[in-house]
Amino acid sequence: MLLLLVLQFYPTVGFTVDCGLYEYKAEIIAVYDGDTVTADIDLGFNTWRRDERLRLSGINAPEVRGKERPEGLISRDALREKILGKEVIICTIRDKKGKYGRYLVEIHLEGLNINGWLVDSKYAVYKDY
Numbered sequence: 001m002l003l004l005l006v007l008q009f010y011p012t013v014g015f016t017v018d019c020g021l022y023e024y025k026a027e028i029i030a031v032y033d034g035d036t037v038t039a040d041i042d043l044g045f046n047t048w049r050r051d052e053r054l055r056l057s058g059i060n061a062p063e064v065r066g067k068e069r070p071e072g073l074i075s076r077d078a079l080r081e082k083i084l085g086k087e088v089i090i091c092t093i094r095d096k097k098g099k100y101g102r103y104l105v106e107i108h109l110e111g112l113n114i115n116g117w118l119v120d121s122k123y124a125v126y127k128d129y
Contacts, residue, residue: 007027017091022081024089025041026087026089027084027085028083031084036053036102037083038053039090054103056115057093059119059127061073061079061118062074082114083114086109104126
């Protein structure tokens, strides 16, 4: 019973991510704001995509410029603390790019969906595009 409670409240324990064909290992090398990161992506067979800018799909975080700057810096810093320099799994959305040429992704760290974590932690909001 205790194990079930632990798994219910800590979903990262013992879970794996299954994105299908569009799943890649990556290292986050920079965090620009609460919904844009740069990563080195392992495509397999010793093939890498370096310095790729990625947009977290389905969410919107405050901007680090303009009148949202204070909230944007808080969101960015929380994301930096969580994933910067770490190996993650990225799931691209049908290998689709957004309007600024960034791949749209979900990021997973040890089974935790980072996009959802940002919203749950009030650093971002869900947004349809």
